[in-house]
Amino acid sequence: MPEVINATLDWKAGQPFASAFQDVYFSSDNGLHETEYVFLQGNDLGKRWQEPDLAAFTITETGFGTGLNFLCAAKLWLEAAPENAILNFISVEKYPLTLTDITTALQLWPQLSNWTAPFLTQYITLLDTGTIRLYNNRVQLTLMLGDAYEQLCQRFDKTDAWFLDGFSPAKNPDMWQTAMFEQMARLSHSGSTFATFTSAGMVRRGLMSAGFKVYKRAGFGKKREMLHGRWAEVCHDG
Numbered sequence: 001m002p003e004v005i006n007a008t009l010d011w012k013a014g015q016p017f018a019s020a021f022q023d024v025y026f027s028s029d030n031g032l033h034e035t036e037y038v039f040l041q042g043n044d045l046g047k048r049w050q051e052p053d054l055a056a057f058t059i060t061e062t063g064f065g066t067g068l069n070f071l072c073a074a075k076l077w078l079e080a081a082p083e084n085a086i087l088n089f090i091s092v093e094k095y096p097l098t099l100t101d102i103t104t105a106l107q108l109w110p111q112l113s114n115w116t117a118p119f120l121t122q123y124i125t126l127l128d129t130g131t132i133r134l135y136n137n138r139v140q141l142t143l144m145l146g147d148a149y150e151q152l153c154q155r156f157d158k159t160d161a162w163f164l165d166g167f168s169p170a171k172n173p174d175m176w177q178t179a180m181f182e183q184m185a186r187l188s189h190s191g192s193t194f195a196t197f198t199s200a201g202m203v204r205r206g207l208m209s210a211g212f213k214v215y216k217r218a219g220f221g222k223k224r225e226m227l228h229g230r231w232a233e234v235c236h237d238g
């Protein structure tokens with residue numbers, strides 16, 4: 001197994017900043033509200049999770065970072081989804097935070113502390129084994145360590161919603177390549193949706209050419225627009 005390299009963080013006004021990418025982990029305006037707006041609302045999860053017959057739901061995220069998106073999704077799931085349904089949250093991360101750094105980063109959100117504490121207790125197990133179960137087994141978290149494209153190539157199960165969160169495309173083009181969008185298409189079905197904070201033209205065009213229907217909506221904070229959409233290429237739906 002290749003050696004895992006932890007993220008090197010700077011802290012700017014108390015917020016984590018990735019030295020290697022010179023980019024933020026989330027909006028300095030309010031990371032938690034950004035997650036709710038961009039990823040949860042962008043994939044219409046509050047509404048989709050109220051379906052009484054829902055048995056399971058899979059989210060795949062590119063870039064686990066501080067786990068903020070995961071914790072917000074898990075919280076909403078526990079509030080909105082049927083009690084016996086399982087959330088399968090899969091994330092890819094090439095540079096995982098150390099336990100010390102992720103603990104410090106998540107202290108920014110005291111309102112999530114009920115969900116953060118059990119997650120942090122199992123964080124080292126997650127890094128060691130790749131999968132943990134949380135919150136009375138209602139949520140399964142899988143963390144694939146390594147390059148997002150290489151890791152997605154190894155997956156076969158379809159995803160219901162995508163969180164595309166791999167730093168800005170200008171600073172980290174590896175996370176936004178055509179080949180990555182093609183893997184997303186392979187792992188999508190006719191109900192799959194995606195959301196991302198960026199509205200970069202290369203991302204919009206890449207997703208469209210891979211078969212996604214792409215929409216723009218107002219962005220969060222200083223961002224003018226963001227992208228969201230759904231898998232549309234029915235003939236590839238296996």
Ligand SMILES: C[S@@+](CC[C@H](N)C(=O)[O-])C[C@H]1O[C@@H](n2cnc3c(N)ncnc32)[C@H](O)[C@@H]1O
Nearest residue numbers: 063064065066067068069093094095147148167
């Ligand atoms: C904007 S941050 C993600 C924030 C995160 N979703 C959260 O809730 O805190 C982007 C993440 O992508 C990771 N990353 C960058 N390049 C990557 C690659 N090629 N493969 C996998 N992860 C990568 C970074 O290490 C970083 O953690």
